[in-house]
Amino acid sequence: MKKKRRFALYGKHGMLLIFSVVILLPLVYTVCNSFMATSEINHYYAGINAQGGTTAFHLIPDQFSLDSYYQVFISRPDYLMKFWVSLFLTSAIVVGQLVISVLAGYALAKFAIPFRNFFMFAIIALMMMPYQVTLVSNYIVLEKIGLLNTYWALVLPGIFSPFGVFLMRQILSTMPDSILEAAKLDGANQIQLILKIVVPSCKSGIVSLVILSFVDYWNMVEQPLIYLDDPSSYPLSVFLAHFNSSNLGLSFTCGVLAMIPVLLLFWLFENDLTKGIAFSSLK
């Protein structure tokens, strides 16, 4: 009995370890390769595009080098610029979405607004659509209001994305009405209610909305390709998507650059993220 249990324990840890390695490998590989000198990268990946060439598994740098980091941060500042463009766009979307979502989610959860159930259904339905479904008509609408080829074309649709409203509604509908009633009897007005009661009580939702939508828009690829004409205005995500094997070292380093903000958010707020995701369950 004891032997069997120990065997099961090893089996469990073995399985979890294998999965963890598979999950982490692409990330670790990217990070490790970013610390190789250009010459080392060129040497090891010489065969990758050649017919009949070979590529060895090469994880640990022969010689630790900040070569590609020097290139990305100092000698080719256009990549760093893309990073800031990405950060600026994504932050604008996240902040805007947060304000809109808290207000609308609060309204849906706690006020008897007309067509409430219909709105909820429309929000869920459109939240689930792949991006391509509204591609053309969104393009036409953006053209009509003259936002095409400006960053507004990326920011505005992002701000009004239905997911945030959905998440906030889910969380706020679990908040007891009595708290609000009590504050009202104490003479609080709506603005005070929102700032002092609604916002604090959906903190985990706010944090996970920030992370999830930050990640989503940080990775955006389709929207800039379609709504922006000028490739030089593309954010970092699109540059990464057009990865070129001619400069692998740089690509790896930009990959690391793209991971930094999201990893930081994840590291700081993992618990709230988990709570928020659990709330996104339809109940």
Place this chain on the structure above:
Amino acid sequence: MRTGIKHRGLTMAKRNKLIGIALFSPFLIGFMVFYVAPFLLSVVYSFTKGVVEFTFVGFDNYIEVFESPAFQIAATNTFKFLLIGVPLIMVLSILLSLVLHRAFRGVSWYRSIFLLPLVIPVASAVMAFQVFFAYSGVVNTWFQQIGLVPVNWLDSDMAFSLLIGLYIWKNVGYNIILLLAGLNCIPDELYEVSRLEGATRFQTLRYVTLPLLMPTMFFVVIISIINSFKSFREAFLLSGTLPHTSIYLLQHFMNNNFENLNYQRLSVAAFLTFLVIIFLVCLYFFARKKFFEYEM
């Protein structure tokens, strides 16, 4: 008791309603302009022809799209992806969440690791992926070393398996979190009772855990289906707008028709996708009402 009191000429209830509308309207306006109106517009497009002048053509576009081989391939692949990817990710995530539900040393580490791909930009990982699976890449080099024939991973039917792999890699953590939350809602007393009744671990799983986890599992299936529609991004990162036939998805079809300015064909595909998703959502609500009414 306060609802009857007049406040600046309005009843409390009416006033509340107005505040609600005021709070909701910023979102409503944006939602209408950037989501609802474009969607309705594209439904209208799907029934018209012409670029500058639109004429109503009924279901002509639908017939044309249904008959086009590109659409047939795209639709088949998208459904094949659903039918293979969703069961796989479900089994895996249920298994892992059952393991991770119990407290043991290192459990929080594993939970973090599984959640990590959700936040990591796919593009950062795709690079390593390409290094591994390029024709002259790492995996084929290993294959040659042990005497196997190299596989054309990205340009054969294997691309489909790779995409399934990426989909699971990306989404399994989200599913695990949802399932763990579901597992946490099962009251400890039930486990206690089943232990006192002398149930084996398997019986407990079969008659307590899984039935009570049903509603959550059902929701996770829906989420997994939706996430499978989002796999286009990974497919696109892996091999651009014209990938191997095995991973040519509905979204490729829509994207390419956009680039060829064939808005009508795109709108048809978009509306059909919408119908499928709506059907799934309605199915979810219906099944919930019917089977899980007792829950919460």
